[in-house]
Amino acid sequence: MVTSGLAGNAAWGQWRDHYGAIAADPDGRIWGYAYDYPNREQAERRALEECSRSGSGCQVQVWFKNACGALATNNQGNIGWAWADSRELAETQAVSACSTAGCQVKTWVCTTRYE
Numbered sequence: 001m002v003t004s005g006l007a008g009n010a011a012w013g014q015w016r017d018h019y020g021a022i023a024a025d026p027d028g029r030i031w032g033y034a035y036d037y038p039n040r041e042q043a044e045r046r047a048l049e050e051c052s053r054s055g056s057g058c059q060v061q062v063w064f065k066n067a068c069g070a071l072a073t074n075n076q077g078n079i080g081w082a083w084a085d086s087r088e089l090a091e092t093q094a095v096s097a098c099s100t101a102g103c104q105v106k107t108w109v110c111t112t113r114y115e
Helices: 040-052 087-098
Strands: 019-024 031-037 059-065 068-073 080-086 104-110
Touching: 019 040, 019 068, 019 080, 019 104, 031 104, 040 059, 059 068, 059 080, 068 087, 080 087, 087 104
Parallel strands: none
Antiparallel strands: 019 031, 019 059, 068 080, 068 104
């Protein structure tokens, strides 16, 4: 079975990995993200390009495959990041990883799980 809107050669049950990444500057105030890239390297490169447009010193904080990623920060420059099977879980874990008061999710992104 092929779902309408998908490429004509997509077979039912065919799995294609989708990669994503989030990059941020050292304080987590500037970020960039990427999703649905065919490999980790391309996703990371795109996230860095997006982040670097607004600032410098950006580094990839998290990459993920067929999942969601999130980045949390606070006003003191603490950063937490995480990836998980759902946006909600990625956000919760990113805030927890930030590990200080006042941490809030600044960005999140999810890949398409399958085609």
